[in-house]
Amino acid sequence: MAAMLQSLGVTSASVTSNKFTAFSINSLPVIRSESRTVSVAINGTRKAGKVTTKAVAAQAENPTSAASKPGHELLLFEALREGLEEEMDRDPRVCVFGEDVGHYGGSYKVTKGLADKYGDLRVLDTPIAENSFTGMAVGAAMTGLRPIVEGMNMGFLLLAFNQISDNCGMLHYTSGGQFTIPTVIRGPGGVGRQLGAEHSQRLESYFQSIPGIQMVACSTPYNAKGLMKAAIRSENPVVLFEHVLLYNLKERIPDEEYVLSLEEAEMVRPGEHVTILTYSRMRYHVMQAAKTLVNKGYDPEVIDIRSLKPFDLYTIGNSVKKTHRVLIVEECMRTGGIGASLTASINENFHDYLDAPIVCLSSQDVPTPYAGTLEEWTVVQPAQIVTAVEQLCKQ
Amino acid sequence: MAQLTHRTSSLLKPLSFATRHLSSTTPITIETSLPFTGHNIEPPSRSVETTPQELLKFFRDMALMRRMEIASDSLYKAKLIRGFCHLYDGQEAVAVGMEAAITRKDCIITAYRDHCLFLGRGGKLVEAFAELMGRKEGCSKGKGGSMHFYKKEGGFYGGHGIVGAQVPLGCGLAFAQKYSKDENVTFAMYGDGAANQGQLFEALNMAALWDLPAILVCENNHYGMGTAEWRAAKSPAYYKRGDYVPGLKVDGMDAFAVKQACKFAKEHALKNGPIILEMDTYRYHGHSMSDPGSTYRTRDEISGVRQERDPVERIRKLVLAHDLATEKELKDTEKELRKEVDDAIAKAKESPLPDPSELFTNIYVKGYGVESYGADRKELRAVLP
Numbered sequence: 002m003a004a005m006l007q008s009l010g011v012t013s014a015s016v017t018s019n020k021f022t023a024f025s026i027n028s029l030p031v032i033r034s035e036s037r038t039v040s041v042a043i044n045g046t047r048k049a050g051k052v053t054t055k056a057v058a059a060q061a062e063n064p065t066s067a068a069s070k071p072g073h074e075l076l077l078f079e080a081l082r083e084g085l086e087e088e089m090d091r092d093p094r095v096c097v098f099g100e101d102v103g104h105y106g107g108s109y110k111v112t113k114g115l116a117d118k119y120g121d122l123r124v125l126d127t128p129i130a131e132n133s134f135t136g137m138a139v140g141a142a143m144t145g146l147r148p149i150v151e152g153m154n155m156g157f158l159l160l161a162f163n164q165i166s167d168n169c170g171m172l173h174y175t176s177g178g179q180f181t182i183p184t185v186i187r188g189p190g191g192v193g194r195q196l197g198a199e200h201s202q203r204l205e206s207y208f209q210s211i212p213g214i215q216m217v218a219c220s221t222p223y224n225a226k227g228l229m230k231a232a233i234r235s236e237n238p239v240v241l242f243e244h245v246l247l248y249n250l251k252e253r254i255p256d257e258e259y260v261l262s263l264e265e266a267e268m269v270r271p272g273e274h275v276t277i278l279t280y281s282r283m284r285y286h287v288m289q290a291a292k293t294l295v296n297k298g299y300d301p302e303v304i305d306i307r308s309l310k311p312f313d314l315y316t317i318g319n320s321v322k323k324t325h326r327v328l329i330v331e332e333c334m335r336t337g338g339i340g341a342s343l344t345a346s347i348n349e350n351f352h353d354y355l356d357a358p359i360v361c362l363s364s365q366d367v368p369t370p371y372a373g374t375l376e377e378w379t380v381v382q383p384a385q386i387v388t389a390v391e392q393l394c395k396q
Numbered sequence: 397m398a399q400l401t402h403r404t405s406s407l408l409k410p411l412s413f414a415t416r417h418l419s420s421t422t423p424i425t426i427e428t429s430l431p432f433t434g435h436n437i438e439p440p441s442r443s444v445e446t447t448p449q450e451l452l453k454f455f456r457d458m459a460l461m462r463r464m465e466i467a468s469d470s471l472y473k474a475k476l477i478r479g480f481c482h483l484y485d486g487q488e489a490v491a492v493g494m495e496a497a498i499t500r501k502d503c504i505i506t507a508y509r510d511h512c513l514f515l516g517r518g519g520k521l522v523e524a525f526a527e528l529m530g531r532k533e534g535c536s537k538g539k540g541g542s543m544h545f546y547k548k549e550g551g552f553y554g555g556h557g558i559v560g561a562q563v564p565l566g567c568g569l570a571f572a573q574k575y576s577k578d579e580n581v582t583f584a585m586y587g588d589g590a591a592n593q594g595q596l597f598e599a600l601n602m603a604a605l606w607d608l609p610a611i612l613v614c615e616n617n618h619y620g621m622g623t624a625e626w627r628a629a630k631s632p633a634y635y636k637r638g639d640y641v642p643g644l645k646v647d648g649m650d651a652f653a654v655k656q657a658c659k660f661a662k663e664h665a666l667k668n669g670p671i672i673l674e675m676d677t678y679r680y681h682g683h684s685m686s687d688p689g690s691t692y693r694t695r696d697e698i699s700g701v702r703q704e705r706d707p708v709e710r711i712r713k714l715v716l717a718h719d720l721a722t723e724k725e726l727k728d729t730e731k732e733l734r735k736e737v738d739d740a741i742a743k744a745k746e747s748p749l750p751d752p753s754e755l756f757t758n759i760y761v762k763g764y765g766v767e768s769y770g771a772d773r774k775e776l777r778a779v780l781p
Contacts, residue, residue, distance in 0.1 A: 096575070128598070128602060130601070130602065133563075136563075136567075138568060141575070146571075163558055167558055174759055175541075176546040176548075177758060178757070179536070213759050215760070
């Protein structure tokens with residue numbers, strides 16, 4: 002694992018475009034995966050398939066070779082759909098449960114067209130019963146199916162908390178390893194455009210203590226597709242956090258098949274002065290602030306942590322050892338959020354390398370208001386990030 | 397050798413030489429104690445076909461289960477079993493009758509009163525006792541406990557602590573069976589207390605919508621821990637609660653009624669989708685070992701049921717009536733089973749406690765190499781396997 006992460010650290014992705022809504026990545030890391038043939042049993046039938054056990058990002062041997070294969074441009078929700086479709090083609094046990102995922106095509110069009118292609122049983126339109134259909138997904142997973150549960154909005158999955166915590170997370174342990182629960186629970190969360198308090202929730206903080214699940218957050222079409230595929234192939238239950246406002250991001254992604262690692266962080270912009278850790282939509286606020294900071298003479302290192310449980314302490318640690326200052330920018334609430342856990346983790350492990358206390362910028366501990374200006378103030382804005390970095394570097 | 401084909405239970409004149417003339421596969425027809433009551437469905441007939449071999453097997457299985465539960469009672473009082481221990485004695489007929497009607501490819505999922513169902517699905521006594529005592533040889537490696545018995549090869553999916561949460565899982569199992577088209581069914585069991593959970597109705601709606609081969613079995617022992625059914629449910633007719641889903645009320649203390657109902661339900665579910673079975677049964681112990689079981693019901697009631705409806709006694713009387721064994725032979729069988737249980741307990745007691753490293757195994761599936769820290773950050777450290 003160490004060797005793989007080393008190579009990831011070396012790869013650089015530079016952001017060049019002016020608008021942060023659409024940008025292109027110059028050098029693409031080529032993902033090479035270690036695969037071995039594994040027999041896949043579906044209730045009696047045996048089908049040998051190649052299973053990628055470790056999806057690794059290694060540096061592109063020839064940077065220009067990646068550029069010569071232009072790839073194709075698409076939006077984030079299309080990237081998710083592509084990943085989903087490829088996995089459904091590959092493995093007949095993959096199925097989707099969710100409200101309006103079938104005939105309607107998904108409320109954010111992630112599953113559009115899939116019901117026509119795979120049928121109503123594989124892309125199942127459920128009634129509005131989150132608790133039960135998440136439970137059904139767990140039951141189906143116990144027999145070997147690989148269901149993907151879509152919460153129309155992540156906030157609705159709070160109704161299924163018992164199923165996610167006890168049955169998804171703990172069944173592998175309490176059965177002594179007899180059952181694996183390879184489910185993927187995904188959905189859009191985060192603060193949108195004046196959606197109101199109950200539809201702007203960030204569940205990362207509620208789920209992070211559940212033992213037995215993995216959590217990842219995607220932020221670009223490239224990592225959305227890669228993480229979706231990795232989550233489906235993983236034998237562990239994975240919660241994939243998407244963001245309502247990022248679905249229309251456009252990016253050019255490679256044509257070849259690739260799977261990303263669920264436990265690795267992404268180096269967005271290497272730097273020297275300060276490490277900024279972020280994930281999901283805040284990545285874009287950070288990159289916007291980074292432009293201002295570069296103009297002011299600072300050199301921030303931006304890491305998209307991607308893996309919310311467990312943290313990729315290897316990449317983060319290497320960065321801390323280099324810059325000695327950490328700023329965490331997240332959309333979670335202040336109390337008990339991902340930033341709080343990350344602060345504790347870094348303090349415990351890398352305390353000696355820190356020149357200044359860790360600064361954590363999170364959303365305010367309030368229900369998200371409807372009014373536009375108030376909503377803007379609940380989340381971290383680029384100006385606040387710039388101020389925080391300046392203060393951090395003064396110490 | 398006289399070939400006897402049909403004997404009904406009304407023939408009670410045993411001939412001393414007749415016992416040796418019944419081959420073990422000669423069919424016997426037995427009438428269930430009570431007729432079935434159907435909701436939106438024609439109930440099956442009261443006559444159940446069985447064989448002497450099956451009758452004796454029922455006796456043996458139920459006596460073993462009874463013995464195991466009573467032994468667990470003593471182990472709990474001796475503080476070898478800790479935490480929660482929910483005993484099934486009185487309800488054995490449901491477990492045994494259901495097993496007789498289905499195959500190991502069919503799935504059973506239940507709540508926390510799972511020891512006997514585990515045995516019925518092929519679990520070993522040693523595994524059960526070791527798990528109860530938290531030893532390494534337990535069926536869940538000592539990490540699950542009384543409420544988390546599972547047996548994947550036997551089609552037994554647990555073993556769940558949260559009331560009612562297993563029913564959506566059961567519908568998920570049925571969904572997977574429909575998905576793979578393998579002509580098997582799932583029995584999702586729950587109690588009269590869980591019958592008031594919302595997720596049950598959500599799951600039932602989905603099962604009926606998609607014609608899933610799910611059979612919901614309500615083991616109605618009339619008490620949801622300390623609350624009698626009439627104090628918790630406006631309509632204690634649990635078999636009618638499905639509304640558009642047909643239901644059947646079964647005498648759960650009669651193993652043959654259970655067998656007939658389960659067979660009928662399996663045929664129905666494979667063709668028409670879900671069905672609810674309500675098993676009218678009774679538990680002698682309290683809800684769990686921490687509950688004396690006498691504050692909300694009278695001792696007379698308990699002893700009354702034990703005298704009139706005890707499932708093991710019923711089978712004993714049938715065995716004796718059909719001359720399949722003498723009183724003494726049955727007593728010897730019970731002694732043998734008692735010894736079997738005691739041996740299993742002794743063996744389980746010798747089994748070691750799990751390794752400290754087992755704390756971190758099976759949290760994630762292999763291939764995930766992250767370090768984890770224990771409560772003491774400096775010392776207890778392991779790489780999650």
